[in-house]
Amino acid sequence: MSAGSEARESVPTGTKAFAGFEWLLAGRYLRTRRREGFVSVIAGFSFLGILLGVATLIIVMSVMNGFRKELLEKIVGVNGHIFATPIDRPLDDYEQVAAKLRQVQGIKLAIPLVEGQALASSQVGNGGVLVRGISESDIKSIPFIAGNVRQGTLDGFATANGVAIGRRLAGSLGLQVGDTITIVTPRGASTPFGTAPRIKAYPVTAIFEIGMSEFDASFVFMPLGESQAYFNRDGDVNVIEIFIDNPDQTQAVRDRIEADPPRPLVLSDWRQRNRTFFNALEVERNVMFIILTLIVLVATLNIVSGLIMLVKDKTEDIAIMRTMGASRGTVLRVFLITGAAIGVVGTFAGFVLGILFARNIQTINKGLSKLLGINPWDPTVRFLSDIPSVIDWREVATVVVMTLVLSLLATLYPAWKAARLDPVKALRMG
Structure with a gap:
């Protein structure tokens, strides 16, 4: 049974937001079928891009936070906070x-x-x-x-x-x-x-x-x-x-x-002695955040391209739903659900993967060292003997919210385009 024939049997006449029919149809569009297999491939890459982008952001930011915390504690813990030297x-x-x-x-x-x-x-x-x-x-x-x-x-x-x-x-x-x-x-x-x-x-x-x-x-x-x-x-x-x-x-x-x-004493403190070093860490942290955010942005743009191709592929089905009484809002919500599902599920999966990786990063490093026979974390290069990781939940929340917002924004244009489709022209072209 095609999506169009299913629509003729179960198109709702009410205006309830996000009705069961809309969820059902969005789910059918997300499942792989031979005819729209390429669309599903794009959706899969979008999902993986968002998952890896969110997970990588959480892991990298946690390691950068841990790196700064450990360096600060060790540098200051051994060298002191304030230094008093004589004058006269x-x-x-x-x-x-x-x-x-x-x-x-x-x-x-x-x-x-x-x-x-x-x-x-x-x-x-x-x-x-x-x-x-x-x-x-x-x-x-x-x-x-x-x-x-x-x-x-x-x-x-x-x-x-x-x-x-x-x-x-x-x-x-x-x-x-x-x-x-x-x-x-x-x-x-x-x-x-x-x-x-x-x-x-x-x-x-x-x-x-x-x-x-x-x-x-x-x-x-x-x-x-x-x-x-x-x-x-x-x-x-x-x-x-x-x-x-x-x-x-x-x-x-x-x-x-x-x-x-x-x-008479000359006073200096740890902020003056290590200002360049910690400023460099802060700049590196901010640049890494921007670079990794671009990964998430590219993944959300894949949602746009995937949904546009899906709208084009489902033009006839959309026209049939409209002639059967489905409103523009119904069509809009169907494609909003379709695109948002990729972003929401990808974000949640990336969140879980990122937190698990950040919490167990030292164990993972030891496992890789045994498997590869080398230590990916060389302490002679990176100052610290172990990989530090400190999860800042405010940063994690920022990453999750930012990704969800980008994902939802990415669905707006394709969904609006589907809702504005003229059923008469669509059926003539079909």
């Missing part, structure tokens, strides 16, 4: 200054540090490192260090005369706890012939893993007193790193410090 004289009163800074509202840690560039070497290899001199109590108060010790211990760090190094650095140099690492700096002791490099060997007392490849491959923590002697610091430090309770309140805490400074 060396920071030799760092203990008193740090004690006064800890009393400022919103500050939870104020850690004096000695920092210096050096070359670390072993019998296996060598590489540039950032040496940080820190007291035992302070290194134990940094969760990203104290909570991620993989080998050895930080107990007795101040008196062991050893160093704590990152796991990637230990791997590249072939070191384990108890092995010796040699640290070389060009700024050593002054001699009549100039400054001689300083070379000293230290036992490795702890190996930590922050989870950020750049830090795990370059950080060496040394007891504060030893670092002052090694870098020729006369009882002073380079900087006092300040950790605050809420990174979003950085400016408010800076204002409190500047209102009553313990001594």
Whole structure:
């Protein structure tokens, strides 16, 4: 039985919106038949395009959100939120200054540090490192260090005369706890012939893993007193790193410090030091959203072309329905349902696929690594050891609503064209 003959038997005479007949006819148009097989192929590609577009948008935006969150937590969690450096004289009163800074509202840690560039070497290899001199109590108060010790211990760090190094650095140099690492700096002791490099060997007392490849491959923590002697610091430090309770309140805490400074200090914060990096992440995130939205837009345009071909193929059936008493509104609603069904079902399927993928992305990555024998997520390139994913439900809602709106808009013109069809002309042409 053709759609036209079915229409002659069951065309409704009322004006009820989205009647059962309209749903039934729209369903018949969506099912594959030999005569309109190409139309169904286009509808299938439209469905797949919307599904993949929505899923990809959700997955990529979730990974970008997770990437930014993890980087922010690790960069700020290790390097601090505010950095205080001296102006007029060396920071030799760092203990008193740090004690006064800890009393400022919103500050939870104020850690004096000695920092210096050096070359670390072993019998296996060598590489540039950032040496940080820190007291035992302070290194134990940094969760990203104290909570991620993989080998050895930080107990007795101040008196062991050893160093704590990152796991990637230990791997590249072939070191384990108890092995010796040699640290070389060009700024050593002054001699009549100039400054001689300083070379000293230290036992490795702890190996930590922050989870950020750049830090795990370059950080060496040394007891504060030893670092002052090694870098020729006369009882002073380079900087006092300040950790605050809420990174979003950085400016408010800076204002409190500047209102009553313990001594003349130059203050900078994590936003200034990492502005270019996080701005680049934000730009990349926005560009990816635009590019992936184009995938959804192309898929919705396929709905337009598919429905126009369907209207042309069903011209005779539409004319018969009109002569049997079907109103223009009935025809309009039939094709609205047909096109909207593709968009709604595709959006829902893409939503489910995107959420499932985003929630299990690390498991999927491990499975692909075992299957392919390679790691698609190279931590040496992407900074982080694991793939982060944070689902922002407001963004997900934006993606879903945007796709539904585009899908519904795509059905308007073909449906309007079908409703405006003149049945007399259509039957003559048929």
